[in-house]
Amino acid sequence: MAGATSQQAPARRKGGAGPARRKPRSAARDRGPDAAVLPVARVAVDIPLAHLDRPFDYLVPERLAGQAVPGCRVRVRFAGQLTDGYLLERVAASEHPGQLARLERVVSPEPVLSPEIAALAREVADRYAGTMADVLRLAVPPRHARTESMAAPSAGGEPDAAGGRESGGSAPAGGPDSAGRDPAGRDPAGRDPARRDPVGPVLVTGPEAAGVPEAAGVPEAAGVPEAAGVPEAAAVPATADPASPDPARPAGPGPWSRYPAGPAFLDGLASRRAPRAVWSALPGPQWPGEIAWAAATAAAAGRGVLMVVPDARDLSLLDAALTRLLGPDRHVTLSAGLGPAERYRRWLAVRRGTVRIVAGTRAAMFAPVVNLGLVVIWDDGDDLHAEPRAPYPHARDVLALRAHRTGAAALIGGFTRTAEATGLVASGWARPLAAGRAVLRDRMPQIRAAGADSELARDAVAQSARLPSLVLRTARAGLASGPVLVQVPRRGYLATLGCARCRARARCAACGGPLSLAHAEAAPACGWCAADDPHWRCPHCAHPGLRALVTGAGRTAEELGHAFPGIPLIESGGAGPVTAVPGSPALVVATPGAEPRAAGGYAAALLLDGWALLGRPSLRAAEEALRRWLNAAALVRGAAAGGQVVVVADASIPAVQALIRWDPVTHAERELAEREQLRFPPAVRMASLTGSPDAVDGLLAAAELPAAVELLGPVEAPDGVQMLLRVPRSAGVALAAALRGAQAARSARKEPGPVRVQLDPAELS
DNA sequence: ATAGCCAATGTG
DNA sequence: ACATTGGCTATG
Numbered sequence: 001m002a003g004a005t006s007q008q009a010p011a012r013r014k015g016g017a018g019p020a021r022r023k024p025r026s027a028a029r030d031r032g033p034d035a036a037v038l039p040v041a042r043v044a045v046d047i048p049l050a051h052l053d054r055p056f057d058y059l060v061p062e063r064l065a066g067q068a069v070p071g072c073r074v075r076v077r078f079a080g081q082l083t084d085g086y087l088l089e090r091v092a093a094s095e096h097p098g099q100l101a102r103l104e105r106v107v108s109p110e111p112v113l114s115p116e117i118a119a120l121a122r123e124v125a126d127r128y129a130g131t132m133a134d135v136l137r138l139a140v141p142p143r144h145a146r147t148e149s150m151a152a153p154s155a156g157g158e159p160d161a162a163g164g165r166e167s168g169g170s171a172p173a174g175g176p177d178s179a180g181r182d183p184a185g186r187d188p189a190g191r192d193p194a195r196r197d198p199v200g201p202v203l204v205t206g207p208e209a210a211g212v213p214e215a216a217g218v219p220e221a222a223g224v225p226e227a228a229g230v231p232e233a234a235a236v237p238a239t240a241d242p243a244s245p246d247p248a249r250p251a252g253p254g255p256w257s258r259y260p261a262g263p264a265f266l267d268g269l270a271s272r273r274a275p276r277a278v279w280s281a282l283p284g285p286q287w288p289g290e291i292a293w294a295a296a297t298a299a300a301a302g303r304g305v306l307m308v309v310p311d312a313r314d315l316s317l318l319d320a321a322l323t324r325l326l327g328p329d330r331h332v333t334l335s336a337g338l339g340p341a342e343r344y345r346r347w348l349a350v351r352r353g354t355v356r357i358v359a360g361t362r363a364a365m366f367a368p369v370v371n372l373g374l375v376v377i378w379d380d381g382d383d384l385h386a387e388p389r390a391p392y393p394h395a396r397d398v399l400a401l402r403a404h405r406t407g408a409a410a411l412i413g414g415f416t417r418t419a420e421a422t423g424l425v426a427s428g429w430a431r432p433l434a435a436g437r438a439v440l441r442d443r444m445p446q447i448r449a450a451g452a453d454s455e456l457a458r459d460a461v462a463q464s465a466r467l468p469s470l471v472l473r474t475a476r477a478g479l480a481s482g483p484v485l486v487q488v489p490r491r492g493y494l495a496t497l498g499c500a501r502c503r504a505r506a507r508c509a510a511c512g513g514p515l516s517l518a519h520a521e522a523a524p525a526c527g528w529c530a531a532d533d534p535h536w537r538c539p540h541c542a543h544p545g546l547r548a549l550v551t552g553a554g555r556t557a558e559e560l561g562h563a564f565p566g567i568p569l570i571e572s573g574g575a576g577p578v579t580a581v582p583g584s585p586a587l588v589v590a591t592p593g594a595e596p597r598a599a600g601g602y603a604a605a606l607l608l609d610g611w612a613l614l615g616r617p618s619l620r621a622a623e624e625a626l627r628r629w630l631n632a633a634a635l636v637r638g639a640a641a642g643g644q645v646v647v648v649a650d651a652s653i654p655a656v657q658a659l660i661r662w663d664p665v666t667h668a669e670r671e672l673a674e675r676e677q678l679r680f681p682p683a684v685r686m687a688s689l690t691g692s693p694d695a696v697d698g699l700l701a702a703a704e705l706p707a708a709v710e711l712l713g714p715v716e717a718p719d720g721v722q723m724l725l726r727v728p729r730s731a732g733v734a735l736a737a738a739l740r741g742a743q744a745a746r747s748a749r750k751e752p753g754p755v756r757v758q759l760d761p762a763e764l765s
Numbered sequence: 766a767t768a769g770c771c772a773a774t775g776t777g
Numbered sequence: 778a779c780a781t782t783g784g785c786t787a788t789g
Contacts, residue, residue: 040789042789045789049788052787056788058789059789078789079768080769081766081767096789101788
């Protein structure tokens with residue numbers, strides 16, 4: 001310290017006056033001595049300014065020395081104001097050349113910010129070109145003092161029924177032992193290479209290597225779990241007590257024997273390696289039970305588990321399954337619906353290590369699970385997994401990052417397959433985990449498309465009087481033996497343009513963005529770069545004609561109800577979601593994502609208005625349509641039990657084919673290949689900048705962008721303009737860093753007008 | 766953001 | 778001569 005004061009006080013002051021540049025203000029305020037050991041606290045201050053996104057040093061007064069522990073909340077004077085912050089670490093000396101202020105107070109000695117989460121927050125902020133303060137606001141719930149002062153009581157989930165039991169027939173083992181190398185795994189940019197070895201297998205020390213699935217009760221390797229070397233254990237006082245490995249470990253692979261690679265994956269969990277799998281779940285209600293089984297296996301090996309699902313309904317299913325397997329006290333659920341006190345109580349129980357199995361919705365992605373050994377995300381294509389607050393992190397990314405950092409296993413599962421998950425497989429970061437065709441054929445319903453040609457399907461949707469007869473026949477047959485699910489898209493999708501003959505989406509020749517018509521007379525123009533394209537021709541069939549792809553979604557279902565008088569009509573969606581329906585005949589009308597479970601499974605499902613889903617102006621329209629269809633079809637009985645599904649869409653469309661064949665993997669692989677071709681995420685990395693034209697210009701001017709960057713736009717946006725930046729994945733880190741730097745420069749210069757920076761935004765048109 | 770400092774400006 | 782305002786800088 002105390003070197004040259006490099007950057008300040010150029011020749012500026014006026015004549016005569018005192019040289020005292022800085023008066024020793026806080027010295028007067030706190031006269032007492034400073035801590036004898038490690039007198040300097042590095043503090044992450046909660047300020048929204050990009051150029052101040054770094055730790056600041058403070059002196060620790062002796063009177064606070066005992067309370068000022070790493071991870072605790074503090075109040076400090078910053079720029080003359082009292083501000084909240086987190087104490088990151090105590091050190092012997094500061095690098096700061098100037099005078100240090102003192103901590104004002106320790107809000108509470110509770111170490112709420114673990115080293116793992118602090119480092120994670122920094123990395124997430126970097127990755128998304130945001131600030132650590134923003135991430136910490138997402139990661140650490142507000143304090144509830146009363147709750148904190150009470151001793152941590154028992155955990156506890158919620159009630160509810162349903163879920164998964166049953167295990168299926170076995171299958172040959174011999175799958176992967178994925179632990180996998182991860183040479184720069186997910187990100188060729190090599191952001192990670194320097195990281196300490198993230199691979200788990202190294203520390204397979206115990207006796208319970210692969211064999212004996214029973215002998216789990218090993219002491220827990222003295223809490224030196226994470227190969228990642230995250231200094232967790234040391235920072236955790238008595239809280240990291242030996243919440244001893246579960247003696248009642250689930251025996252063997254259980255339901256996972258339905259998947260050829262399942263037993264090996266479970267074995268990896270049991271022996272504390274770090275297998276990583278992208279899991280294609282078999283249709284049916286077993287998935288919560290399967291996740292619970294994996295969780296119990298990891299827990300039995302002494303490791304913490306974190307599971308994230310899209311919504312409260314899925315959470316209650318998973319909660320029920322965990323309770324069934326582990327009892328009510330071993331796990332905890334975290335969701336937005338809890339009040340502040342209960343939320344904080346459960347979160348604290350997790351942080352203190354009282355509970356080490358955590359299931360939750362999106363916000364739980366940052367839960368400070370002690371000794372993390374397994375992360376799980378279910379249905380990673382659901383857009384609820386995308387955090388809508390800055391810096392807009394995605395649960396899949398954050399969990400993958402955590403698995404990578406800490407050497408935890410990862411399970412990315414769903415009925416469908418996203419392009420992103422496929423990318424993780426393609427890069428070798430994770431292995432596929434899917435059932436064999438024969439088992440799948442046995443479990444899936446029979447699926448057919450209604451409307452051999454699209455015109456018929458469109459008419460059927462527009463004029464519900466003429467539903468394809470296959471739909472009516474299927475409904476009738478289904479109602480003879482049980483409930484029939486009718487899936488109808490929500491209203492309000494925007495029209496986009498497609499080929500009048502083959503219905504392919506019309507895309508900009510220059511940048512690949514979506515074409516649309518501003519009004520009837522205008523030439524089609526790109527929604528990204530605004531280029532006109534008056535001479536558009538379909539790249540697939542060379543047809544020159546364009547047409548709107550979307551019809552209104554509608555009351556088809558009610559019409560359908562009229563066709564079956566006397567049958568109960570149950571509606572679920574939006575305002576009034578229904579969780580479950582009985583197994584008796586009924587028409588159950590639901591919007592995607594709100595489909596109730598049916599006791600014993602639906603006899604049939606009718607997936608209406610396929611065009612409305614496929615024609616959405618989104619990059620992911622096809623993937624999303626398939627996801628919704630598969631999620632609905634998974635609720636239907638298997639073909640062996642007579643389950644039937646009809647989708648009202650043209651059978652020649654790839655997504656429809658993928659549904660009929662229940663082959664989301666091939667579809668996703670094609671989707672990924674196509675995105676490589678078109679240069680869309682996840683094949684490339686994109687950033688979206690929105691704000692006033694001046695502000696966006698200012699940000700771009702301040703940014704030292706990687707050479708490979710491609711600028712698209714600007715185009716009009718609801719709130720000003722939008723620019724898109726595109727770089728190869730290898731330049732993704734550099735892009736984020738450049739944008740972060742530019743935000744910092746702008747904020748330092750007080751340039752007006754906020755610019756929203758979003759990396760790989762979920763919704764790209 | 767916002768506190769603090771300085772210089773320029775306004776006012777009696 | 779003094780109070781008020783605007784610009785600028787740094788924030789530990």
